[in-house]
Each structure stands twice: as C-alpha cells, then as structure tokens.
Amino acid sequence: MKALMMSVCAAAFAVSSLAGCGPRDQVTYQSQPVLFKQGHYQGKPDQQSWAANFNGDEKAWAQAIDKRTLGQNEYVRITRN
Amino acid sequence: MARMRFICDAERCIDCNGCVTACKNENEVPWGVNRRRVVTMNEGQPGERSISVACMHCTDAPCMAVCPVDCFYQNEEGLVLHDKDLCIGCGYCFYACPFGAPQFPQEGAFGLRGKMDKCTFCAGGPEPDNSEAEFEKYGRNRIAEGKLPLCAEMCSTKALLAGDGDVIADIYRERVLVRGKGSEVWGWATAYGPAPHPEAKTPEHRS
8 A cells, every 4th residue: 555655656746747847838928828820920919009199099190190191292282381 | 091101202312311310319229220221323423313221011021921930010000010029030031121121239249139120110019109118129109199200201302201102102103293204213114124015004005
C-alpha cells in the first residue's frame, strides 16, 4: 500500500513538473493571450477616428476632414473670396 | 467612407523639405528616422523634378503581406497602421515596400534594429487616441482631431495633397486642365511607357 502511494505521488509530481515545460503565450492583450493565426492582425484594436474628439459623431468628423481637404484647392479658395 | 491618400504634384514641388521638417517636428521622430523624404530626379538638369515620398498606404499593402507577426492593420479610412508592441524589427516590410517607407531606429551599442516606424498619415496607432502612449510610439493623431497630415497642410506650394483619394484626384485633375500640361509627368505613361495601342483608350472606342 505504501509503495502504491509513493508511486502515485511520484507520478503526480512528474506530471505537475512537466506541465511547467509547455509553451506559454508570449503576447497578451488586457491579460488575455493573443492567439496567433497566420494572416490576421494580432495586435490591439484601434479606435474609430471620430470616437475620441467628435464624441462618435462620424458626420461631423467627415465634414471637418472634407473642409480641410477641399481647402487645399486654391482655385476654389480664390472663387470663394 | 473616405480612402485616405497622398498625391505629390511634381510640377509644384520645389524640394524645400518643408514636409520632412513638419513631419519630424509634429511626430517627434527620433534621430536617424525619416518618415518622409523628398526625392529629386535629374538633379541639376533641365526638367528636374522632385516628389515627396512616404508610406503610400497601399490598398493591398505588401508590408502587411510579409509581416511574420501580423502587426499591420488597415483602419476604416484605408490607412496602413501597425502595432509596435508586436513588431519584432525583422525588416521584412522594408524589403517588401516599393517606397522604402518602413524605418528602423538603431538601438543599443551594436546598432540593433528597433521596432519599425513609418508614416501613419498622422493617424497614430492602436493605443487610445490622443494618449501619451500613442504620441510616444506613433506620433500625433491629427486625423482624430479632424485635421489632415501636417506635411500636406504645411506644403507651401500645395504640391503635396492629402485626403480622400477621389477628392484630391479631382483637385489634381483640375490643376492639370488649368495649366494645360502635366498629365504626362505623372501617370500611366511615366510608369509603363507609352500605351501600345493608344487608340484603344479613347472614349469613342470605349462605348
């Protein structure tokens, strides 16, 4: 009985020791492992451009960008003035 | 949704390097890294032309295709951005990029390659917008502020245009029409030589 207990303990020790040798996740995001899948973005998600400064108002953001984009055309600027 | 693009009008660029300086200052780019540069062709000869080059934010970006750790992503505006926390500085993207856009700061005593740095179209990266972490890693996020990249906004001759691809293409087309020349400087004929069958591209033949 004693020998059986000792062999069971030895086996349990060996299994728990070997478990520490497995591969560990190298990249984590918000303490969750990032699962690598070839060909797919593995990093952190980005915010939408209008989220932070325009309170999620995509239309207002697009208007601001359009105004500046069209402002690069000096022919339009000349006729406006 | 806008597809953000750059166009550089070679007829207007005067090689002043204002765009390069604006980029370096706005994003506090480290020494030895140039996200944007001005390339001059036929320097000192009649017909000399200069263009400002940076990441062109390709639709089908080769840097994304070759990255072994998949640290690149395209945001909703079509901008090619990357996560520096994943980048291993292998340099594959540098070899894949036809514009030489990816840059690698030297780190350590033996000049080891650091994490890749490139033009972000002043759109930052995946860190929270306008955060200190985003500024330190990627530079300023002007797009989130409703502004265009500073290189284009600072351009004194408005040679460098930035914004929605369709809109800036219209601006460039109008310029070419007004000056009566210039389409030959930039476009199909420059990239691929004269069309073998030019008559096949005329409107009469299309309909």
